[in-house]
Amino acid sequence: MFTGVSLFTTHTTWLGAGVIYALICSLTYLKCRFVIMIFMEIQEAPAGWRVFFELWMIGVTGMIVFLKFAA
Amino acid sequence: MRATGRLPGEEGLWSFIAADMMLFALLFGSFLSQRAAAPSQFAEAQALLVPTFAIINTIFLLTSSLFAALAVQAERGSRPGGTRLYLILTIGLGAAFLAAKLAEYYHEISAGVSPASNTFFMFYFVITGLHFTHVVVGMGILAFVGFRMRGEVPPERRQYLVESGASFWHMVDLLWLVILPIFYLLP
Amino acid sequence: MTRQNYFWIRASLLSLFVFFAISLFFWGILAYNIPPLDGSISAADLAQHFRDHAARLRIGYGVALPMYALMLPWSVAVFALMRRIEGGDGIISYIQLGGGILTVVVMSMGNAFWLTAAFRPETDPAIIQMLYDAGCLTVDLFFGVTTLQYCALALVLLQDRAPKKLAPKWFLWLGFWLSIEFMLEIIMPHFRSGPFSWSGLFNYWLPFFGPITWVTVMTIILYRSVHRFEEEDRAALAASSS
Numbered sequence: 001m002f003t004g005v006s007l008f009t010t011h012t013t014w015l016g017a018g019v020i021y022a023l024i025c026s027l028t029y030l031k032c033r034f035v036i037m038i039f040m041e042i043q044e045a046p047a048g049w050r051v052f053f054e055l056w057m058i059g060v061t062g063m064i065v066f067l068k069f070a071a
Numbered sequence: 072m073r074a075t076g077r078l079p080g081e082e083g084l085w086s087f088i089a090a091d092m093m094l095f096a097l098l099f100g101s102f103l104s105q106r107a108a109a110p111s112q113f114a115e116a117q118a119l120l121v122p123t124f125a126i127i128n129t130i131f132l133l134t135s136s137l138f139a140a141l142a143v144q145a146e147r148g149s150r151p152g153g154t155r156l157y158l159i160l161t162i163g164l165g166a167a168f169l170a171a172k173l174a175e176y177y178h179e180i181s182a183g184v185s186p187a188s189n190t191f192f193m194f195y196f197v198i199t200g201l202h203f204t205h206v207v208v209g210m211g212i213l214a215f216v217g218f219r220m221r222g223e224v225p226p227e228r229r230q231y232l233v234e235s236g237a238s239f240w241h242m243v244d245l246l247w248l249v250i251l252p253i254f255y256l257l258p
Numbered sequence: 259m260t261r262q263n264y265f266w267i268r269a270s271l272l273s274l275f276v277f278f279a280i281s282l283f284f285w286g287i288l289a290y291n292i293p294p295l296d297g298s299i300s301a302a303d304l305a306q307h308f309r310d311h312a313a314r315l316r317i318g319y320g321v322a323l324p325m326y327a328l329m330l331p332w333s334v335a336v337f338a339l340m341r342r343i344e345g346g347d348g349i350i351s352y353i354q355l356g357g358g359i360l361t362v363v364v365m366s367m368g369n370a371f372w373l374t375a376a377f378r379p380e381t382d383p384a385i386i387q388m389l390y391d392a393g394c395l396t397v398d399l400f401f402g403v404t405t406l407q408y409c410a411l412a413l414v415l416l417q418d419r420a421p422k423k424l425a426p427k428w429f430l431w432l433g434f435w436l437s438i439e440f441m442l443e444i445i446m447p448h449f450r451s452g453p454f455s456w457s458g459l460f461n462y463w464l465p466f467f468g469p470i471t472w473v474t475v476m477t478i479i480l481y482r483s484v485h486r487f488e489e490e491d492r493a494a495l496a497a498s499s500s
Contacts (some may be wrong), residue, residue, distance in 0.1 A: 018239065028248060028249065032248050032249065039136050039139070040249075044077075045077070046076055046078070049078060052089060056093075056096060060096055067103040068107060068257075083430060085431075086429075086431040090432060094464075186448060193449070197445060245294065
């Protein structure tokens with residue numbers, strides 16, 4: 001499902017680039033969150049590990065968002 | 072049923088997973104900061120990639136992670152039998168990923184692209200190449216798990232093995248989920 | 259083990275720190291390796307660097323080179339302790355020993371190339387560059403022996419059956435990761451500039467300083483473990499004489 005939306009976003013021309021960018025970032029974050037919390041079962045893990053993974057997701061998504069504007 | 076508040080499988084493996092994730096985060100950051108410094112060059116290079124390969128590979132890996140999770144569920148007894156089949160499916164989809172990736176590399180190299188072409192492709196080949204290696208290792212771990220589960224093995228040990236193998240595999244999937252947008256999708 | 263053996267084991271473990279201090283000063287600071295010269299430096303600039311600083315480079319490399327030998331008693335002491343833990347006819351301790359000895363050879367060889375460049379820097383810049391490259395490639399691509407060494411060490415410590423483990427699992431698995439991470443160096447010969455080159459983030463800073471930190475902590479752990487083995491020996495001696 002997420003992949004379908006990703007595919008959709010690469011072929012859409014009528015949405016502005018900024019909107020697509022935001023969409024891709026949020027979808028990436030959600031997909032990562034799903035794999036981490038559900039598949040890797042981190043939602044059941046000790047607090048320290050949950051914090052680590054949250055920070056990782058936020059950090060990586062944050063890099064994708066903010067480094068676009070660094071130049 | 073297992074208790075909550077713990078990590079699945081071998082606890083030491085999670086340090087390994089965390090360190091690997093930090094390395095890739097560093098690689099991603101390195102790529103993204105270079106991209107910010109030369110956006111049009113990177114966009115030009117990105118145009119040479121074919122996103123279809125990556126979308127197909129995403130489907131392969133996400134589905135393989137699903138099967139790995141199902142294998143873990145099977146061992147915990149909430150689904151009847153089938154761990155072996157799920158592991159085989161996981162590994163099989165991993166192999167499909169590798170085949171598609173190799174086909175993509177072949178396509179790119181035939182088009183005259185290489186790690187030396189420009190900074191974009193340097194990062195592309197190094198990061199996806201490193202990921203490729205992780206897929207191979209992940210498949211090896213799962214095969215090892217399958218092998219070790221033959222014969223009389225106590226249930227806790229079986230769970231431990233499958234959970235450990237699946238955890239590493241999910242990390243491999245997770246890394247790909249970031250590789251997909253940063254190289255293929257971002258406008 | 260006799261009391262004298264424990265003295266040599268402790269002293270040999272500490273030799274690692276003596277080596278680090280000497281290497282940091284002579285190789286790192288005097289010989290301009292921390293931070294490293296940029297991987298993209300031209301032959302002309304490199305030759306000029308060697309000519310301008312020849313005496314200092316000779317001192318730096320010339321003292322650092324023989325001091326790599328201090329890693330030898332350290333590896334042997336680690337082997338002796340590992341053998342206690344592994345027990346029986348276990349071979350993994352020997353893999354650590356072999357890896358440790360070969361690491362001494364490898365690091366020394368790399369430095370020998372650099373020392374040679376500093377010895378006669380008035381020679382053709384292309385030759386200087388080739389010697390410099392040879393040193394970098396040697397030190398970076400011989401990682402296999404060091405990977406095996408650290409993996410063997412972590413593996414045996416994981417097998418430690420004592421009630422109070424010497425090192426936590428997460429630390430040992432981190433050791434596995436750090437030593438396997440060396441494998442990224444395989445791509446280093448393909449890049450003369452950037453983060454994957456000899457001087458880059460991923461092929462210089464990370465693989466040097468990550469493992470050094472780990473090995474430092476590991477050596478401290480092992481040094482403090484000698485006390486435990488002494489206790490075991492005393493207890494065994496008391497039991498057998500009573």
